[in-house]
Amino acid sequence: MTSPAATDPDAGSPAGSGSPTGTGAGPLPDPAALLDEYTPGDFYFSTDRYTMLGAGGVHVGAAVPSAASGDAVRAALREAGPTGGRPARVVGAVPFDTSRPARLAIPERLRIIGGGDSGGPAEHGHEGRGQAERSGVGARGELEAFSVTAVPSPEDHIAAVDEALSTMHRSPELHKLVLARTLHLRPGEAVDPLRVLRILARRHPEAYTFAAEIPGGPEGGPRALVGASPELLAARRGDAVRSCPLAGSAARSADPAEDRRRAEALQASAKDQVEHAIVVDAIAESLRPLCRTLEVPRRPELVATPTMWHLATPIAGTVADAAITALDLALALHPTPAICGAPAAAAHAEIGRIEGFDRGFYSGFVGWCDARGDGEWAIAIRCAEVDAAGARLFAGGGIVAGSDPAAELAETSAKFRTMVDAIDEAVRAAPVRG
């Protein structure tokens, strides 16, 4: 995003093909529309209502230590002042461990297309719309072009789930623990994050498709966190607050009858309902003191991504105090039991002990917040760190009493498909050099 034409021509009023109020009434903006201007290091964030691209600018607050960070970001936004008639906006990623430095910046150049750039009503990922996205089912990369290393190995992940189950048995106050694993893909040549983004944006128009610069590329080179997350951590628009936790999962099937059977089995599964309720209860408890009103549906609904079924609960409220920003909300909710466990502190400690790798920005959150306090943050899942050396993919799942280790391993394999398929297609499509 270096051309002069990229400099915020839409300033002040969201413009483009989406509905100006973000009610979802208009056609969806083309999620790939801004990708022609993307250059490595940019921030890209696409929803089913709007797409944004931020470039350049100043980094804000190295560490984001819980509540204090909200203040640091607020001060930075105030100091930055409006650009082109639009309130200053911070964009970027916050790691799983919020005592580690975040990557948040106030971009110098910001483009937004689509209506409702501050987010509309909770339209995200409903079953009917997900169903229309079935085309991705069955697309299977074979990863011939890669060397693949699983860290931990599948056997070690099963052992880790066993260990989590025994820990929860010994300490019944620990209700849920989310364990993840990684896949390191090393293709013959560098993975192009832009090509991966294009594929994700095409295949997952309902998701939060994102790219955020993160530190740690080989030899100081660029590294991006790239993904297509189905999960909203927190959004605020004016008074309105939203969160849409997911928990309880089943892999999709290419066979429609089998696919439907799996969805119904997920909805009927007592274990998955419990796993889901733990997340909803924790989020409701964290939101209650921050909200004047809060609506929490009694039963979850089913949502579909091209690869997974999930149980989802769209939570809506009104903020108690206009000073509470979308970032404050995200920090108050994070880490939810969808990606950490319950209670959070004990689960966090067990993840450190059992999981065996550094999550970095995976299962943190990615998004934006403006000087009015409006913003939207997605949980950084279905994602990978992409750099010149290859890609590190992440997938996890919630463990509760009654979880089956082999089924948990299979669930993480299914969750990897979002990024495996996209990276595989990106590398296959790459022009052969030499």
Ligand SMILES: C=C(O[C@@H]1C=C(C(=O)O)C=C[C@H]1O)C(=O)O
């Ligand atoms: C942790 C991940 O996903 C989370 C865990 C889920 C589960 O345990 O069922 C479902 C959706 C996400 O909240 C992941 O995709 O890596």
